[in-house]
Amino acid sequence: MCLFSLSFLWGIILYLNPHYKQIIITVAVIFCLIFAIYKTATVIKSQRDKEEIEIKSHLFMRNIAILLIMIFLMISGFIRVCGVDRAFEVISEIDDMNNIIAIGKIESISRKNDKTLLILKDSCIKSQGKWKKVPKIQFSTKKKINPNYKNLIKIKGQAQMPQRASNPGNFDYYTYYKSKGIGLLLKGTILKEKKSENIEYFNGLDNLKYLFENSIEKNAFKSDIGILKSFILGDKSQLLEETKLLYKEGGIIHILCISGLHLSILGLFLYKNLRKAGAGFLLSGSIGGFVILSYVFMTGFTPSSLRAFIMFMLMLLANVSGLHYDMLSAIGFSMIIVLLINPFYVLNTGFVYSFVSVFGIAVFASKTNEKEGEKTNKKKIFGNIKNNLRKNFNFSLSMALFNMPLNAYYNYEINVTAFIINFFVIPFSSILLITAFFASLSGILKIHILTKSLFFTCHIILMFFEAICTIFNRLPFIKILTGKPELINIIIYYLILFLYRYACKSLKDKIFNKNKTLGNFLLPFGKDITDKFTGEIRNNKIKRLIISVAGIIILIFILKTKPCQGFEINVLDIGQGSCNVINDRGRAFVIDAGSSTFEKVGKNRVIPFLKYKGIKNIEYAFATHPDLDHINALEEFFLENIEVKKMVIPYNLRKSQAFKNLLNLAKKSKTKVIFMKRGDKLVKKDFTLTCLHPHKNFPEENENASSLVLELKVGKTKGLFTGDVEKEGEKSLIASNKLKKYDFLLIPHHGSKYTSSDEFLNKALPKISIISAGRGNMYGHPHKEVLDRLKKYNSKIFRTDRDGMISIMIENKKIKVKKYL
The missing domain is CATH 2.40.50 (OB fold (Dihydrolipoamide Acetyltransferase, E2P))
Known part of the structure; x- marks a missing residue:
């Protein structure tokens, strides 16, 4: 069933992202399956024993049936998402x-x-x-x-x-x-x-949700209201940004979302207690299923909660009918149902995390826990505690290992202590959910003493969560910036995990008995593999620790993004503002970073881009002039603990009050400040940045005209960054005779008609012109006059307000421009 669900999923992915790599992988998988069937047929022909031929023939037909079903489901997934997507095309018209x-x-x-x-x-x-x-x-x-x-x-x-x-x-x-x-x-x-x-049921759920919200707001501790509303009801409107960031960095942000964990806790709690009270399978299952379905509707019908509901009902059905409940088959079946409802759930991070996490538990933790559950302990109380701790550790480690590529893909960084934090948090999440649920319920019923006691318990648990996250987040070297990994890296990562679970298991006699070195390498991934080794190796804790650390380093290395192999200039779309990032094989040089359109543009736009590229620090940050739409993101770099090694500002504006805050932040961060003037150069191995303007004695009254103008030279390719330089600045540039013909030009002042004069453009003669401006900005940038002048000089125009980020790639003396939108 898992193979079938993955085939359906892959059909959807091929439609959403028809990249050549995905197509190659699809063809390769189908080819491998056909080859396996062909080899099976060859083996059948070589057999002489009739009984053996019948067995092999049955296997041959089974493989053909599986292949045909997989191809059918892949095509079905493609057609399903295609049909749903047509409705979105109507809106664009x-x-x-x-x-x-x-x-x-x-x-x-x-x-x-x-x-x-x-x-x-x-x-x-x-x-x-x-x-x-x-x-x-x-x-x-x-x-x-x-x-x-x-x-x-x-x-x-x-x-x-x-x-x-x-x-x-x-x-x-x-x-x-x-x-x-x-x-x-x-x-x-x-x-x-x-x-x-017939809407009483849904209106009743809405009223019940409203009662729960009021109960939490009136009775819970003020600092806990946002967390509890998010945790129980999925309402994040009152969740503090600091709390969200703390939980995200600690790797426990998942507990603030209504997920399968919540439903599993609530459903199993009801089901098991009803069974203990003497209710039958059918009655207990029906009540548990009805409560969970109501909870799913009340909290927004998320894909993760829908997955948990389907799997819970399949488990109950298996218990009632006396059939074996196979977790992997339940995961596959629920995935197909969820994607049939909405194939675009595949774009939902909650869907991805939910299925990957539960799949990791099914493949790794559940089977290990089954083996440990078979062992008995003479001291039952101690044995139960020990087994529960082992189960919790296996769950936490499985989730951490399987979610690590997702954290790298969505957040561009990995917290290596996330599984330790989850080890402490997950058991208390069950207690918190049940306690908060009954606290809210008692608040609705106005049982004041019970309500206060239960909400106080919730407060203690949440304080414990905060303390655990704070302690581990402050440890050095726990966060590893990976950048966004390629799909092939993620596939290799998961293949290594499956190699451990299946391939090594089937080859244990050959590998573990004959090649202990390879066996030692696979030791940290699970206890069932560890048991194959000799007592000496199995009990050597130091060796196990060394091998565990080595295994984790190798897995993280696979996810690590390779630095940019060439020379790249990225002109970011940050609305009405400017931000240019030069990426020289992973080393970042930023020229301006600010916006008047978006709040916290550094935190929400520039820094996420740097993380996406795997850039940890900034070599040089240039502030061409002190307008906020050019420097407010630079100020955020220091507030968000992004290391800026050197800051560069114009020499003649070194005493400007507008630069005061930026310079103070640089001083606190021990960033070296350089004052640049005409003729100064920054020379690196692959490029040179030369300051063409302003000269040392240029009047400082007009800060726009005093903007740094930087000439970039990469081999024979030349470009010009101009900030907001205006008439007086352009005249000074023209008079200096420093201007040359440029392959690309960053148009001054977002395309204002008071810049880019005919005299200036006649000197620069840019082949490519790039304008950074906000969509529908109040100034009307870029102005028609500037666009007309650029067309007169046959310059190819790119605009961030239409094209999104614009990338200029320089490699092997060739220049290539790419639009993000």
């Missing part, structure tokens, strides 16, 4: 987004601060006089409304499509909403609401 009329059924209701958010399914919009079916719509309004589930509503307002990430490493709202099946965001008013029948 809408011309006017300012006055949209739409209808749809209310699927979910949430209230955040003063807003009401509705998710509408079975949606249609009116476009060009016709009603067209579209994906789900997220409708928001500031008016106080009290709609009911399943009601059909007609709405009117201003709509927009979720924005795609315009830089690598940035949060992709388009993918996020698409993974939820949402294609349109609409703000406006409700024109009409038609009541639907």
Whole structure:
């Protein structure tokens, strides 16, 4: 079943990312399967024993059937996602987004601060006089409304499509909403609401959620409200950013999401206690299943909770019918069902983490725990505690090993102590969930003493979580920046894990008995392999520790992103601002970093990009002038503990008050500050940066005109970075006779008409012109006059407001420009 589900999943991936590497892998896997079948057929022909021929023939037919089903499911996955994606294409055809009329059924209701958010399914919009079916719509309004589930509503307002990430490493709202099946965001008013029948159940769940929210807000400790609402109800509106960051860095952010862990804890708690009370399999299972399904609907119907519900029901069905429950088959079956509901769940990080984690537990932890469970201990109490600790360790280690590539892929870094933190946190998560649930319930029933006692217990547990994360996060060398690994690296990583579990198990007689060196290498990955060794090796703790550390280092090395092999200039899209990152084989040189469009642009846009590229520190940071839309992200580098080795500012602006905050931050971080003037050079092995402007005595009154103008030379390729240099600065540049013909030019001041004069462009004659400006900015940048002048000089124009990040790659004396969007 796992092979079948992976085939269905791969069909979806091939549609979403039809990259040549994926196609090659697909063809290679099918070829290997065909080759295996061919070899089986060859073996059958060589057999003389009739009984042996029958066995081999049965195996041959079974393999053919499996191959055909896998190919069928892969094609089915491709067709399914293709059909769903057509509805999203309709939205891209809408011309006017300012006055949209739409209808749809209310699927979910949430209230955040003063807003009401509705998710509408079975949606249609009116476009060009016709009603067209579209994906789900997220409708928001500031008016106080009290709609009911399943009601059909007609709405009117201003709509927009979720924005795609315009830089690598940035949060992709388009993918996020698409993974939820949402294609349109609409703000406006409700024109009409038609009541639907048989909605009492869903309205009751909404009211129950509201009661739980009130109970938590009134009775829980103030510092715990956001965490408990997120932990129990999936509402992150009051979750503090500091808490979210602490849990993320500690590798326990998953407990703040409604996941299979929550449902498993709640469902098994109800089921086991009902069974102990004397209820039958059917009654216990029915009550447990109904409660879990209600909880799934109440908390937002996430893919991870849906997976847990399907697997829980399969387990109950197996118990009632007396059949064997196979966890791997249940995972495969639930994956197919979840992806049939919405194939774009494959883009949801919750879906990926949920299935990978439970798969890791099924493959590694569950089988190890089964063997340990068979062993008895004379001292039962001590034995149970020891076995529970071992099980918890196996669960934590399995989740950490399987989630490590995902952390590298989504977060671009790995916390090597995450499995230790989870070892302490996961057992208490069960206690926290049950305690918080009954604390909220007792608050609703107004049993004050019990409510206060239970919420106090929750507070103690959360303080313990915070202490554990804080202690381990402060340890040196626990965070390893990997960058975003390639898909092939992740596949190799998982292949090594499966090699341990299956290949080494089948070859134990050949490997472990004859080649102890290879056996020693595989020792840290599990106790069942360890048992194959001699007592001397098995009991040598120092050797086991050394081998364990070596194994982890090798796995991390596989995920580590290779530094940029050539020379690359990245002009980031950060709205109305400027940020240019020179990447010289993994060494970063930043020229300006700031924006007036986005808040915390360094934390949310520039730093994630650097992490994506695997860049840990910045060699040189150049601030061309002190406008905030050029330096506020540079200031954030210091606040976010990004190491900046050297800071460069214009010599004539060294006393500018606008630079005061940046220079103070640099001083506190012990960053060397360099004052640059015309003629100064930064010479490196592969490139040279020369300052063309301003000269030492240039008037400092006009800070834009005093912008650093830097000439980059890489071999015979030349480029010019101009900051916000204006008329006086351009005149000084022209008079200096320092300007040459350039392969690429960063247009001054975001394309303002007061820059890029004919005289300036006639000297520079750029083959490629790049403009950094924000979408729909209030200044109207880039101005038409500048665009017309650039066209007159036959310069090829690239714009961050349309093209996203623009990359210039220089290798083997060739220049290549690539748009991100």
